[in-house]
Amino acid sequence: MALRPDELLADLLSRDPVQVWASACAVIQLDDLALIELVRHLPEIERGTADLDLGGAFFPNREHLQQALRVLRARRDGRCSCSVYPGYLFYDPEKEAQAKRIRILSHTPPDWTMTYRCRCAVCGSDYDVEQGESHYTWWQWRPA
Ligand SMILES: [Zn+2]
Structure with a gap:
């Protein structure tokens, strides 16, 4: 089930840890066209997710959100998508x-x-x- 960019955006801004986490994981997998839609809302997403505690057992869930933001910033700055692997x-x-x-x-x-x-x-x-x-x-x- 692929969510539309506006649905992903709504989840990212929901302040609900589970929805933010799921949406961040989806953003990391997005194709370029869908990313462009979200990049326009990057400042909103950065503001809306700041200081949100996402929990996580073996691995901090916040890392997935940070990676989603790195993916969006790389797209905004015109860097190759491989630059976010490391x-x-x-x-x-x-x-x-x-x-x-x-x-x-x-x-x-x-x-x-x-x-x-x-x-x-x-x-x-x-x-x-x-x-x-x-x-x-x-x-x-x-x-x-
Ligand atoms: Zn590359």
């Missing part, structure tokens, strides 16, 4: 490759912990991606 632990290289946003150039033998070398399909930047496992699987992206 610093957020939930960009699965396999899924990004399926979505044709990156290409996987090489990887170590598949295991819980492994590393990938990836290239952005848009700007050609290379990244080394470390996959690890704690309470969840995470991926650490670093410019190569």
Whole structure:
């Protein structure tokens, strides 16, 4: 179920932790066209979500909101979408490759912990991606 940008905006501004969290996670996955709609409301979103406690057990939910804001700022500033990979632990290289946003150039033998070398399909930047496992699987992206 894909929400429209105006619905995502309403949820982001709702001050309801669950709705803000769900909407932030959706924004991180949005395509470019839908992002443009939301970028116009970025100051509103920044104001409306400031100091909101989103909770989180193994991982602070606020990180998802921060990432959604980073995605919107990157779009506003005309930076490549790959610039938001480093610093957020939930960009699965396999899924990004399926979505044709990156290409996987090489990887170590598949295991819980492994590393990938990836290239952005848009700007050609290379990244080394470390996959690890704690309470969840995470991926650490670093410019190569
Ligand atoms: Zn790029």
